């Protein structure tokens with residue numbers, strides 16, 4: 382065999398090995414385009430749904446029997462156990478114990494893993510407290526989403542009617558809002574860039590929207 386042939390063979394087998402390494406037992410899918418917000422939600426879910434037991438700083442009873450070496454503090458920790466996270470929390474409903482994740486949550490964690498866990502599992506956004514007896518304020522928050530956001534962010538709108546709001550970023554249902562709560566908070570409560578064009582929410586509207594998010598965005602946005 383010529384040196385040239387050996388080099389080509391070595392190169393080809395490296396590709397084959399790399400492909401096997403990627404497929405492996407992870408069963409990973411493609412990382413969807415424009416999925417940064419979903420990836421972030423997936424990272425937040427690992428924090429909120431798993432770190433309560435699987436965090437290196439937790440010891441003894443605080444771990445709720447989670448094995449001492451199974452921790453998800455960092456993105457690297459997550460990738461090291463990617464296959465097991467898929468098996469226990471996405472392909473089945475064994476983790477967290479007591480019912481597992483909802484399908485919507487599984488989808489977000491899957492996107493996070495499919496995209497290579499680019500973000501550290503971070504604590505949820507600081508939505509703050511859900512005040513007692515705040516149902517009326519929550520209703521107001523849901524109305525604000527309907528009236529101030531869904532003129533662009535509705536699945537009923539297409540083409541120019543969306544005013545450039547990205548296709549798929551819609552807030553018609555409570556589940557839509559929950560799935561993007563962190564981004565809604567970032568853009569419209571913490572920040573003032575949504576609605577765009579100098580039409581940011583007032584301080585009072587921001588507080589109503591915050592309460593709606595902090596209480597889990599359980600109501601459907603309705604005008």
Ligand code: HEC
Pocket residue numbers: 427430431432433434435444445446447448451462465466469470476477478482
């Ligand atoms: C209330 C505590 C608790 C929470 C929350 C929790 N776990 Fe666990 N986890 C455990 C316990 C207990 C075990 C050991 C028993 C077992 O494997 O079923 C475990 C074991 C594991 C293991 C190692 C065993 C294996 O099958 O490889 C993985 C991986 C895992 N959990 C993933 C997760 C993920 C992902 C989440 C969040 C979506 C999560 N866990 C949330 C308690 C918890």
Ligand code: HEC
Pocket residue numbers: 418525526529530531532533534543544545546547550561564565568569575576577582
């Ligand atoms: C006049 C149309 C319009 C209105 C009204 C509007 N948006 Fe948007 N929205 C856009 C456009 C255009 C983009 C894409 C450009 C960008 O991200 O700045 C966008 C993007 C977004 C995104 C995705 C990008 C990201 O940062 O994650 C979120 C979330 C969002 N808007 C939230 C809201 C919320 C919450 C409201 C109401 C409080 C709102 N928007 C009102 C037009 C609108």
